[in-house]
Amino acid sequence: MIKTTSFEIAYHQFLQPNGEPSGGLPPLARDTDTLHALYHNMVFTRLYDERAVNMQRTGQIGTFASSLGQEAIGAGVGHAMQPDDIIAPSFRESGALFFRGFRVRDLLLYWGGDERGMSNPDVGDDFPICVPISTHCTHAAGAAFAVKYRNEPRVVVCLIGDGGTSKGDFYEAINLAGVWNLPLVVVINNNQWAISVPRSMQTKTETLAQKAIAAGIPGIQIDGNDPIAVRHHVAEAIENARHGNGPTLIEAISYRLCHHTTADDATRYRSDKELEAHRQYDPVPRLRTYMTQQGIWSEEQETQLQTDCKTAIEQEVQHYLASEPQPPESMFDSLYATLPGELESQRRSLMGKE
Amino acid sequence: MSDITMIEAVNLALHHGMEHDPAMVILGEDIGINGGVFRATVDLLGRFGPERVLDTPLAENMIAGVAVGMAAQGLHPVAEIQFMGFIYPALDQMVSHAGRLRNRTRGRLSCPMVLRAPYGGGIHAPEHHSESTEALFAHIPGLRVVIPSSPTRAYGLLLASIRNPDPVIFLEPKRVYRLMKQGVKDNGEALPLDTCFVLRPGSDITLVSWGAMMHETQLAAEQLASEGVDAEVIDLATIKPIDMETILESVGRTGRCVIIQEAASTCSVGSEIAARLAEEGLMSLFAPIRRVSGYDTVMPMFRNEKHYMPSTERILQAVKETLEYA
Numbered sequence: 253m254i255k256t257t258s259f260e261i262a263y264h265q266f267l268q269p270n271g272e273p274s275g276g277l278p279p280l281a282r283d284t285d286t287l288h289a290l291y292h293n294m295v296f297t298r299l300y301d302e303r304a305v306n307m308q309r310t311g312q313i314g315t316f317a318s319s320l321g322q323e324a325i326g327a328g329v330g331h332a333m334q335p336d337d338i339i340a341p342s343f344r345e346s347g348a349l350f351f352r353g354f355r356v357r358d359l360l361l362y363w364g365g366d367e368r369g370m371s372n373p374d375v376g377d378d379f380p381i382c383v384p385i386s387t388h389c390t391h392a393a394g395a396a397f398a399v400k401y402r403n404e405p406r407v408v409v410c411l412i413g414d415g416g417t418s419k420g421d422f423y424e425a426i427n428l429a430g431v432w433n434l435p436l437v438v439v440i441n442n443n444q445w446a447i448s449v450p451r452s453m454q455t456k457t458e459t460l461a462q463k464a465i466a467a468g469i470p471g472i473q474i475d476g477n478d479p480i481a482v483r484h485h486v487a488e489a490i491e492n493a494r495h496g497n498g499p500t501l502i503e504a505i506s507y508r509l510c511h512h513t514t515a516d517d518a519t520r521y522r523s524d525k526e527l528e529a530h531r532q533y534d535p536v537p538r539l540r541t542y543m544t545q546q547g548i549w550s551e552e553q554e555t556q557l558q559t560d561c562k563t564a565i566e567q568e569v570q571h572y573l574a575s576e577p578q579p580p581e582s583m584f585d586s587l588y589a590t591l592p593g594e595l596e597s598q599r600r601s602l603m604g605k606e
Numbered sequence: 607m608s609d610i611t612m613i614e615a616v617n618l619a620l621h622h623g624m625e626h627d628p629a630m631v632i633l634g635e636d637i638g639i640n641g642g643v644f645r646a647t648v649d650l651l652g653r654f655g656p657e658r659v660l661d662t663p664l665a666e667n668m669i670a671g672v673a674v675g676m677a678a679q680g681l682h683p684v685a686e687i688q689f690m691g692f693i694y695p696a697l698d699q700m701v702s703h704a705g706r707l708r709n710r711t712r713g714r715l716s717c718p719m720v721l722r723a724p725y726g727g728g729i730h731a732p733e734h735h736s737e738s739t740e741a742l743f744a745h746i747p748g749l750r751v752v753i754p755s756s757p758t759r760a761y762g763l764l765l766a767s768i769r770n771p772d773p774v775i776f777l778e779p780k781r782v783y784r785l786m787k788q789g790v791k792d793n794g795e796a797l798p799l800d801t802c803f804v805l806r807p808g809s810d811i812t813l814v815s816w817g818a819m820m821h822e823t824q825l826a827a828e829q830l831a832s833e834g835v836d837a838e839v840i841d842l843a844t845i846k847p848i849d850m851e852t853i854l855e856s857v858g859r860t861g862r863c864v865i866i867q868e869a870a871s872t873c874s875v876g877s878e879i880a881a882r883l884a885e886e887g888l889m890s891l892f893a894p895i896r897r898v899s900g901y902d903t904v905m906p907m908f909r910n911e912k913h914y915m916p917s918t919e920r921i922l923q924a925v926k927e928t929l930e931y932a
Contacts, residue, residue: 338679371712377679380711384702390668391703394675394683401631401657401681420695424668431663586713587748589771592800592847 261459264485265475269533271541278484284548290331290479291539291549294323296561297347298536300356301510303565304363308514312573313364319344321477321509324535325411325441327351328482328504332490333409338399340379340392340410344441348411352378356568357575366578367586386416389425389438396434396499407435407493409486415446417460426467426501435493438501439486441476443508448521464501476504477535480542507533609787615757616646616722616778619764620684622794624654627682630768633660634669634686634722643688644724644783670696670721674703677719677773684768690725690777691734697742704773705748717773720764726818726868727915728781730908737905738817738869743775744846744878750774751846752799755820757788759843762797769796779818800844802852808838811925812856814879815866816842819916823866826921835929845875853879854887861892862928868915871899893931896924 265274266281273281280286301318308316319326326347333339339352346359353375362369362381370380379395382388392410399406416422417440429436440460444451457463464471470489474481482504489500507530511518518527543549584591584599591599610618623630632650634642638661641648651659662669666687673683687693700721707717727736743751752767752774754760760778767774797803805820806827815823820841827837838856842848857863863883865876876897883895898916906914 340675367710367712370710371714373714375714377715379678380707380715384698387671387698387702390671390699391675391678393668394672394677395679396675397672398676398679398681420665421667421671424663424665425671427663427665428668428672432660583709586709586711588708589716594847594850 259462259465261461261471261473263473263475264481265478266480266484267478267538267542269477269538271538271545278480280484281480286331286483287539287543287548290327290483291543292557292561293327293330293347293350294479294536294539295557296350296565297323297326299558299561300346300565303569304360305514307360307569308363313360315513315515316363317343317513318510319346321530321534322441322443322506323347324479324482324539325439325476325504325506328479329409329411329439329486332483332487333407334490336404336406337490338378338395338406338408340388340395340408341381342385342388342411342413342416342441343381343383344413345411356565357571360569360572361575364572366575368578386412386419386421389416389421390428392436392438393425393428393434396429396436397432400435405494407437407490409490410436410438412438412440413446414440414442414444414451414454414460415449416440417463418454423463423467426464426469426499429499430468433496433498436499437486437489437493438499440501440503441506442503443506445508445512445518445522447512447516459503461501461503467501469499469501471501471503473503473505476506477533477538479535479539509534607789607791610757610790611784611787612754612757612760612778613644613646613783615761615790616764617648618790618792619761619768620647620650621653622792623684623765623768624650624658626794627768629680630682630684631658631660631676632684632686633662633673635662635664635688637661637686642686644780646722646778647686665695666692667695667699670699670704673719673721674699674707674717677717678707678715682718682768684720684722687721687723689731689735690723690739691737693723696721700743700749700773700775701746705746708772709748716771718771720767720774720776722776722778724780724783725777726779726781727905727911728818733907736908736911738867738900740777740845741869741874744875748773749846750799750844751777752844753777753779753817754843755779755782755817755841756786757790759797759803759841761790762795763799763843765794766796766799770799777817781818782821785821800847800849802849803841803843804838804852804856805841806837806839808836808860810836810860811862811864811928812838812840812853812860813864813866813921813925814840814842814853816845816875817868819866819868822916822918822921825918826925829918829922830925835925837925842875848875848879848882850882850886853883857883857887858890861890863891864896864898864921864924864928866898866916866921868900870902871897872902874899893928896928898924
């Protein structure tokens with residue numbers, strides 16, 4: 253036998269589940285502002301999710317996907333990106349979207365069944381939430397080509413779930429990103445469940461990160477519930493890409509502490525025992541414990557943060573609830589740059605004018 | 607102005623687009639040094655370089671998806687799918703994203719891309735290379751579907767598609783790629799989209815077709831003229847959205863209509879035209895609308911394809927029955 257190739261996949265963690273450092277820490281672990289920003293975003297996202305789930309239960313929005321337990325991924329990715337970078341999100345990264353300039357009212361509009369949720373001009377050219385799994389991976393690659401073509405120092409970050417790695421779209425995108433050396437970072441939120449199908453039934457590969465090997469690009473595993481690891485390694489991959497060193501695949505290992513969406517009942521396929529066992533890996537108390545031990549977080553700050561977040565979210569909720577519905581004919585108005593004549597007559601018909 | 611074939615006209619329009627639009631890029635399988643399997647992209651790599659003429663890995667879904675991403679970022683990608691028989695992986699991207707991006711961001715992002723593909727039968731190609739499934743795309747909101755039938759219209763309609771701010775599926779009837787030559791001025795002038803072309807005015811019957819079937823349709827019209835029947839011939843050209851105004855006006859004068867298409871009959875573009883004529887032009891009809899189509903069968907492999915595709919004889923028979931309808 254002649255050995256043609258071999259590979260290994262590195263796993264990175266800075267904070268253990270109990271908040272204690274695993275070993276050497278990166279500089280950002282001593283950067284109070286960054287830690288506070290990450291923690292603020294995670295707490296804000298958790299409170300937003302809780303509020304949004306309640307709003308769904310009371311009929312104020314439609315089906316909603318919470319990111320409970322996976323907040324470190326959204327926070328770390330969003331904070332690692334520069335303002336001019338481009339995000340291509342899936343639908344479970346609200347924390348990253350808040351860093352990108354999406355407001356609670358935007359996301360509530362979106363989940364509340366209103367296209368204007370993805371129209372906020374302040375988010376620039378970030379991609380909208382993508383519901384069909386992994387289909388946005390190729391958009392991210394196309395956008396990465398565009399910024400490279402224009403010599404812009406920008407990077408595209410694409411987020412998918414563990415189920416998404418089983419689709420051709422994912423492989424086709426990272427394969428192209430490798431061949432074309434595109435400034436693309438793909439982050440997998442491996443939360444162990446694709447609705448009811450567990451990670452073990454998704455693929456026989458030992459890691460999802462090793463799928464990068466088949467595309468000839470670097471792939472790493474990180475503790476996705478360690479906000480310092482997410483922030484550090486995503487930023488490293490982004491800056492690598494920005495400097496022309498090509499794409500990276502990052503598998504962030506986490507756990508979905510919630511149902512898939514409000515339309516799902518995870519008790520049908522997942523044991524309480526498994527769920528409870530994963531609560532110890534929760535990223536929010538992990539960072540809080542670390543910050544408390546570092547002497548940069550107090551009970552008073554915690555109380556204040558909770559109050560501030562709830563107040564801010566409530567204001568946004570009120571904005572959302574007060575929003576005027578779009579007129580029915582709006583379904584025609586952004587379909588094409590200029591509405592073709594035959595659709596003009598359908599539009600008039602909807603308005604009761606013929 | 608020189609006499610050129612349709613494939614040369616496509617190539618000429620691509621050159622013109624690339625020359626005048628730095629945001630335009632071309633991508634697809636074998637479109638670089640090979641110049642495309644039909645040579646539609648020949649010489650583009652040498653002229654514009656590998657930064658703008660991009661041979662891709664072999665993945666049609668990716669080609670369409672990458673074009674969506676490029677277009678969302680302000681580029682004007684013109685992507686080639688090698689044969690329409692291989693376009694179906696790209697259908698997801700065109701339906702789920704290209705046709706929706708402007709709408710679902712309320713205009714914050716848009717998708718000015720062109721997806722080109724050769725389509726249709728008649729060149730003795732292998733299995734899966736000969737279908738006419740344009741109706742799949744014509745059904746999808748937010749898309750345009752454009753089909754040229756001659757070198758002149760290939761040049762003008764492709765330029766219009768490249769400049770269009772929304773996604774266009776541009777289907778090239780490969781049977782007529784080299785069937786005829788026309789004088790084409792490389793003056794950068796686009797032809798209008800969303801508009802039919804009346805190729806032959808007439809007063810007795812309206813013949814509507816598009817793509818390669820324009821050839822048999824025009825032969826039928828010439829035959830009819832020699833028999834004293836004055837047929838109006840309409841090239842649909844943009845099959846979504848359909849310019850019903852021109853068709854309704856024509857049928858309003860002739861009272862008779864035969865629609866000729868290579869595609870299978872059921873749920874086809876011809877079905878849509880017939881339905882719209884029934885809805886909006888029924889009272890001007892002297893006879894039922896007829897569709898001369900491919901059959902609702904799998905497109906046969908090439909030994910039998912000539913029996914599948916409408917012939918001039920089948921068109922003439924349908925016209926005769928329509929004219930004789932009491």
